[in-house]
Amino acid sequence: MSISTISNNITRLLKEIADLRHKKSLESKKENAAKEKILSIQKTITKNTSLTTLNSKMSEISRKEKEASDSQSKQADFDKKLADKEGRLLKERQALAKAENVKQKKLEAFEKKRQREQLDFQRKLKQEISRVEPSYQSIDTVSDNEKxxxxxxxxxxxxxxxxxxxxxxxxxxxxxxxxxxxxxxxxxxxxxxxxxxxxxxxxxxxxxxxxxxxxxxxxxxxxxxxxxxxxxxxxxxxxxxxxxxxxxxxxxxxxxxxxxxxxxxxxxxxxxxxxxxxxxx
The missing domain is CATH 3.40.50.10140 (Toll/interleukin-1 receptor homology (TIR) domain)
Structure with missing residues (x-):
């Protein structure tokens, strides 16, 4: 897999992880809001509360407890997904490090080859110079005032x-x-x-x-x-x-x-x- 593909996978996973954390945060706020509402309702219940009102408040508490429970379940689901995404992210980062190491070795090999070619070129060039340079010696040159x-x-x-x-x-x-x-x-x-x-x-x-x-x-x-x-x-x-x-x-x-x-x-x-x-x- 190419470095570009791996980098794209890492970028995508980071975005997905950020989205999951955001969604989990929203559910956590919903859970806390439901629990706060339950406490608020409970404080309004006194010994003078009528049976009808009590039943209504208890029903409201039951709904809020369900909302809190649902939020907890969703957060647990998000945690599982986050663990999966973070595990995949770790593997992609390891793959990226490996791919970059391979690329670096290829670059080093290419540079060594280029240096060998450069040395070979210089050797051939010196041979060519010995062939070309004598033709210059028979030509009048203008060294002090180039034309x-x-x-x-x-x-x-x-x-x-x-x-x-x-x-x-x-x-x-x-x-x-x-x-x-x-x-x-x-x-x-x-x-x-x-x-x-x-x-x-x-x-x-x-x-x-x-x-x-x-x-x-x-x-x-x-x-x-x-x-x-x-x-x-x-x-x-x-x-x-x-x-x-x-x-x-x-x-x-x-x-x-x-x-x-x-x-x-x-x-x-x-x-x-x-x-x-x-x-x-």
Whole structure:
């Protein structure tokens, strides 16, 4: 049984117990009221009370005694129901504690697995860096005066709907953006231009989407940015989740899943652009 189901059962039982206690309290008040009425009637009976009046008062006392007895019976019935409900509540709470313990162990196992995957990713990444990094050594870099603020890595499927409007919004804010439509010219070497953009940008904005994760070219850009980040030991990659979940990101890269990301599902393009601008400041 799930924790949610057990919690719902506990909530329901607590309500039922509260209702039973309230009903028992009402019956207790009825019992006390009946007994008080009996005492009140008894005080009015004297040696001068006529037989007719006496019979009437005794009948009234008899009715009140029955009311008190009925209330006592109902309270006893409520006590039985309360004992049953409280017993079930105890079992549900024990079940909840057990379920939460199982969940905690699963979370701990998942965290250990994630850490192993992270270590494995870092090992593979170092191997990839050794392959990618030499290509940088043959490219002229501009270390003191970077040409771009952001390099936008994205899949072409996301261009029209999200990436291009984002790049245009950033440029309208006076931010220097390496974006293929803005930066590539006829005759340019695609590989060299992208490598120069990757090297000469302060940050790499990665628009993570399902299409991005399937592309070899975006994977090359991503690995290149990771290489820069690890080589310089400072933040370079700024991820944007575009219509994906944390599980999607975790499956693609535990390294990226650990990073605070912007999200196109919860933020407007203007809000994302503003948050990116804040990074520069």
């Amino acid at each position: 771009y603020d952001f390099f936008i890595s994205h899949a072409s499927e996301d261009k029209e709907e999200f990436v291009k409007p984002l790049a245009e919004t950033l440029e309208s804010m006076g931010i220097r953006v390496w974006y293929d439509e803005f930066s590539l010219k006829v005759g340019d070497s695609l590989t060299k231009s992208i490598d120069q953009g990757l090297i000469n940008s302060k940050f790499g904005v990665i628009v993570l989407s399902k299409a991005f994760m399937k592309k070899q070219w975006t994977n090359y850009e991503f690995k290149s940015l990771v290489s820069r980040e690890m080589h310089h030991g400072e933040k370079v990659i700024l991820p944007i989740w575009h219509e994906i979940s944390k599980n999607d990101v975790m499956a693609f890269s535990p390294h990226l899943a650990d990073k605070v990301a912007l999200n196109s599902l919860t933020q407007t393009i203007e809000e994302i652009a503003s948050d990116l601008k804040d990074v520069l400041q």
